[in-house]
Amino acid sequence: MNFSLAKKGYDKFQVQEYIKDMVDKYEKTILGLRDRLEGLKRENGELTSQVNSLKKEQDNINLALTQAIDKAKNIEYSSKVKFALEGERLKIFSSKWQTYCKAHCNVVDKSQKDNVIEKLKEFEGELVELMNKELNIGDYVNEADQDYFSENKRLSRD
Numbered sequence: 001m002n003f004s005l006a007k008k009g010y011d012k013f014q015v016q017e018y019i020k021d022m023v024d025k026y027e028k029t030i031l032g033l034r035d036r037l038e039g040l041k042r043e044n045g046e047l048t049s050q051v052n053s054l055k056k057e058q059d060n061i062n063l064a065l066t067q068a069i070d071k072a073k074n075i076e077y078s079s080k081v082k083f084a085l086e087g088e089r090l091k092i093f094s095s096k097w098q099t100y101c102k103a104h105c106n107v108v109d110k111s112q113k114d115n116v117i118e119k120l121k122e123f124e125g126e127l128v129e130l131m132n133k134e135l136n137i138g139d140y141v142n143e144a145d146q147d148y149f150s151e152n153k154r155l156s157r158d
Helices: 012-103 110-134 137-157
Strands: none
Touching: 012 110, 012 137
């Protein structure tokens, strides 16, 4: 800005007006920046609150997943045990049935008796094979433990 010349320098009134205008602009800028800073602080507080809320949700989800894995592991293990017990019950039933058949075999002709005994042995063999194939509890427990620990480790990293 150019000031008019007056006695002993520049016009004091013009200089004071200029300084006043600069102070007003500065104060408006400062107020605007303060308002913006307060708005950013409020927004930061809201976002921090949302992050904390989401972290709590994530922790709850991780806990639910871990509990679901534990429950699934228990359900699968108990079903394997029930399957094994049922297999044993069927073996006992088969043994009793064979004993009954042998006790009454003199009433039945020899070819029928041999056919029945052969079928019973065949069924027993199929049952043993099925149980060995379907019921491998040792492998199941190791696999389930590995799944559980790897999932637990993955969730704890997040």
